[in-house]
Amino acid sequence: MASAEAEARKNSWNVVIAIVDSGGNIVMLQRLDDAQFGSIDVARQKAHTAVAFRRPTKVFQDLIAQGGVNLRLLKLEGASPLEGGVPIVLGGKIVGAIGVSGVTSQQDAQIAQAGADALLK
Structure with missing residues (x-):
């Protein structure tokens, strides 16, 4: 959370950062x-x-941008097709994810990735 928050503050981006465990339960929200x-x-x-x-939400955003049959992804109940959600992977296992919202989707993803990357160090 600290690294994601630092990335947001460094850029003066007012966002919400959510971290969930492997079951999708919120463990931190800022x-x-x-x-x-x-x-x-x-x-x-x-x-x-x-x-x-088990993948970044950018995958869904990119598929939807292609149109056609991929538009059915918009009907995934409770799922977000917007960039800014990143899995947290430790030792090859997904242990949770970080989601960010409040600026552009690309900026949200930058913040989320900073948080996920900090766990690899």
């Missing part, structure tokens, strides 16, 4: 000053999606 209330649920959904499907 709403930075002036982060919009709506980002709480979005950050949680991004983290939940990343752990449930």
Whole structure:
């Protein structure tokens, strides 16, 4: 959480950061000053999606951008097709995920990745 929060603060981004365990249960949630209330649920959904499907949520965003049959991904109940959810992988196992919401999807992902990368050090 500290590394993700530091990345957000370094860039003056007011976001919500959610961390879930391997079962999708919230273990940490941080709403930075002036982060919009709506980002709480979005950050949680991004983290939940990343752990449930064992991949970054950017995968879903990219597939949907291609259109066609991939648009069916929009119907995944409770899943977020927006970039900003990143699995936390330790020793080759997914142990949780980080979801971020509040700025652009790419910036959300940058913050989430900073948090996930810190655990590898």
